[in-house]
Amino acid sequence: EVQLVQSAAEVKKPGESQRISCRASGYIFADYWLAWVRQMPGKGLEWMGVIYPDDADVRYSPSFEGQVTISADKATSTAYLQWNSLEASDTAIYYCARGGDGYNYGAFDFWGHGTLVTVS
Amino acid sequence: DIQMTQSPSTLSASVGDRVTITCRASQNISPWLAWYQQKPGKAPKLLIHMASSLKSGVPSRFSGRGSGTEFTLTISNLQPDDFATYYCQQYNNNLYNFGQGTKLEIK
Numbered sequence: 001e002v003q004l005v006q007s008a009a010e011v012k013k014p015g016e017s018q019r020i021s022c023r024a025s026g027y028i029f030a031d032y033w034l035a036w037v038r039q040m041p042g043k044g045l046e047w048m049g050v051i052y053p054d055d056a057d058v059r060y061s062p063s064f065e066g067q068v069t070i071s072a073d074k075a076t077s078t079a080y081l082q083w084n085s086l087e088a089s090d091t092a093i094y095y096c097a098r099g100g101d102g103y104n105y106g107a108f109d110f111w112g113h114g115t116l117v118t119v120s
Numbered sequence: 121d122i123q124m125t126q127s128p129s130t131l132s133a134s135v136g137d138r139v140t141i142t143c144r145a146s147q148n149i150s151p152w153l154a155w156y157q158q159k160p161g162k163a164p165k166l167l168i169h170m171a172s173s174l175k176s177g178v179p180s181r182f183s184g185r186g187s188g189t190e191f192t193l194t195i196s197n198l199q200p201d202d203f204a205t206y207y208c209q210q211y212n213n214n215l216y217n218f219g220q221g222t223k224l225e226i227k
Binding site: 045047050097099110111112 | 152154163164165166169175207211213214217218219
């Protein structure tokens with residue numbers, strides 16, 4: 001069974017750094033794109049970026065390029081989303097989701113439960 | 121950047137109704153179009169991918185059609201569990217833009 005387990009909610013202060021995680025199981029982590037999606041309070045879904053863990057190829061949405069860093073650890077089947085300096089506007093729920101395999105574009109077929117990051 | 125526009129933003133319907141949500145892309149994205157359902161406080165769930173392929177386990181009352189730049193999600197015989205927010209998404213060339221969402225409310 002495919003599962004994506006995300007780290008717990010966090011409350012941070014503006015200017016602090018932060019890294020949240022998404023641990024995958026039930027499939028070969030290295031072989032599928034892994035996406036991060038933001039949902040600000042009461043708003044819609046925004047794609048932030050994707051990573052292909054096998055070779056650490058990362059593609060960022062133009063809206064998030066330079067604002068966050070996406071990485072992955074194949075040894076622990078875990079993907080990360082990192083900020084160097086949080087702002088109040090980063091307050092949101094962040095979801096990870098599995099995308100396509102290395103050969104095909106893919107919709108996000110499995111999702112984590114979301115991590116609420118509050119910056120205040 | 122490919123823009124995705126959904127309509128309507130809000131839709132009121134009754135149990136048993138048939139409803140259709142439209143999604144338009146700013147350029148040809150066929151067949152890389154997905155539909156998701158999201159309920160309050162929950163993660164989105166994939167319903168349809170490749171514009172018309174139902175994900176395993178999704179009820180057959182959900183259907184997707186379209187090609188090029190115009191796509192639709194139709195829900196037949198609405199059930200109480202279907203009242204939620206629906207998003208379209210294009211996933212062409214490793215770009216994954218979502219539509220702004222359609223909230224389906226009980227009339």
